[in-house]
Amino acid sequence: MSDLRSNQQRLWDAHMEMAVFGATPKGGMGRLALTDDDKKARDLFVQWSTEAGCEVRVDGVGNIFARRAGRDTNAAPVMTGSHLDTQPLGGRFDGILGVLSGLEIVRTLNEHGVEHEKPIDVVCWTDEEGSRFGAGCVGSNAFVGRRSVEETLKMSDADGKSIGDELKRIGYAGSEPVGGFDVDSFFEIHIEQGPILENEGIQVGAVEGAQASTGYMVTVTGEEGHAGTLPMVLRKDAMHGAARMIDAVDNVAFDFDPHPVITVGHLRVRPNSRNTIPGQVIFTIDSRHPDDETLAAAGRAMINACERIAGERGLDVSIEKTSHRDAVTFNNDCVEAVRAASTALGITCMDIYSGAGHDAINMTHVCPSGMVFIPCEDGISHNELENARPEDLAAGTDVLMHAVLQRAVRL
Numbered sequence: 001m002s003d004l005r006s007n008q009q010r011l012w013d014a015h016m017e018m019a020v021f022g023a024t025p026k027g028g029m030g031r032l033a034l035t036d037d038d039k040k041a042r043d044l045f046v047q048w049s050t051e052a053g054c055e056v057r058v059d060g061v062g063n064i065f066a067r068r069a070g071r072d073t074n075a076a077p078v079m080t081g082s083h084l085d086t087q088p089l090g091g092r093f094d095g096i097l098g099v100l101s102g103l104e105i106v107r108t109l110n111e112h113g114v115e116h117e118k119p120i121d122v123v124c125w126t127d128e129e130g131s132r133f134g135a136g137c138v139g140s141n142a143f144v145g146r147r148s149v150e151e152t153l154k155m156s157d158a159d160g161k162s163i164g165d166e167l168k169r170i171g172y173a174g175s176e177p178v179g180g181f182d183v184d185s186f187f188e189i190h191i192e193q194g195p196i197l198e199n200e201g202i203q204v205g206a207v208e209g210a211q212a213s214t215g216y217m218v219t220v221t222g223e224e225g226h227a228g229t230l231p232m233v234l235r236k237d238a239m240h241g242a243a244r245m246i247d248a249v250d251n252v253a254f255d256f257d258p259h260p261v262i263t264v265g266h267l268r269v270r271p272n273s274r275n276t277i278p279g280q281v282i283f284t285i286d287s288r289h290p291d292d293e294t295l296a297a298a299g300r301a302m303i304n305a306c307e308r309i310a311g312e313r314g315l316d317v318s319i320e321k322t323s324h325r326d327a328v329t330f331n332n333d334c335v336e337a338v339r340a341a342s343t344a345l346g347i348t349c350m351d352i353y354s355g356a357g358h359d360a361i362n363m364t365h366v367c368p369s370g371m372v373f374i375p376c377e378d379g380i381s382h383n384e385l386e387n388a389r390p391e392d393l394a395a396g397t398d399v400l401m402h403a404v405l406q407r408a409v410r411l
């Protein structure tokens with residue numbers, strides 16, 4: 001099993017060629033979904049896939065499927081892929097690795113004349129990043145039926161251009177039905193977008209699942225007053241209260257092991273004037289943890305802390321839950337296939353959780369799914385400086401290839 005390896009140089013070169021479309025001055029990518037640059041990237045992927053002997057199909061929301069036939073042409077395909085669109089100031093590997101790894105697997109299998117029972121589909125999902133049309137994972141959402149095709153095509157950008165019109169404009173309004181057929185399994189390889197693998201010196205992460213996340217909006221209400229005349233003891237300063245709450249919320253993270261990640265990233269101050277005591281402060285809390293119950297417990301602890309501080313300082317506080325997503329667990333057979341492939345190849349592997357959203361999370365709704373993570377430099381992503389090493393791309397691709405072959409049944 002461990003004889004088959006991808007071609008590290010070819011995989012790296014494919015990334016560098018793909019990085020031409022939407023390149024930014026600092027070496028990153030700005031390739032928003034369904035722009036001219038996205039079209040060029042898609043065209044190149046279609047060209048390479050066709051040259052590799054794949055049958056290419058495009059569905060009604062622009063998802064591209066490149067199929068390497070299996071012996072059983074009626075079998076449900078094993079799918080692997082990710083996305084070619086990027087953030088406005090993104091990197092050359094986020095998403096792109098998942099598509100180009102799939103292509104590299106096809107090229108490697110061709111070179112070695114490897115056959116398999118089930119078809120292997122390499123997929124490029126439409127608009128994963130969500131920076132243009134207001135929501136992420138657009139293509140996979142439609143594929144698994146979480147958003148209707150009609151609604152998807154109507155989504156529009158800041159200039160009022162719709163996904164439907166932009167797909168037609170760039171020639172990717174495909175004729176294939178969106179989803180609705182059996183998929184054997186789905187695997188996605190992605191850069192970790194965090195520092196854990198690099199810090200641990202581990203080549204590959206077997207992704208067990210994705211974190212639960214809960215968002216809150218906290219409104220702290222006190223009383224406005226003159227900054228020069230109102231004595232400290234008489235004040236109901238919403239900002240002082242909010243500051244203590246934000247500190248307490250941060251401390252809550254350290255009361256749990258492993259720590260949830262908790263972020264206060266947005267603040268609104270009323271009246272937001274230099275010499276008026278703030279009468280109201282609204283702030284957001286973004287909290288995430290792999291375990292639903294731990295996250296709920298952290299949420300209760302944060303609410304208790306905010307209410308206690310409000311009581312101590314004579315302020316009102318109201319806390320609204322604004323979003324929630326349960327933790328996602330990837331299919332155990334798929335996770336095990338990743339671990340087993342790493343072991344067979346002598347590639348170091350550790351279990352890891354995804355902090356970010358991915359198309360693979362959507363795919364858990366329709367088929368057994370799993371992910372492979374590889375390290376990225378300093379854990380940096382969604383940044384032009386995003387970087388990864390050729391040998392890590394190749395090691396992850398090898399693990400992905402053997403996991404995919406296990407599901408597709410190598411002959």
Ligand SMILES: [Zn+2]
Binds near residue numbers: 083094095128190
């Ligand atoms: Zn991504």
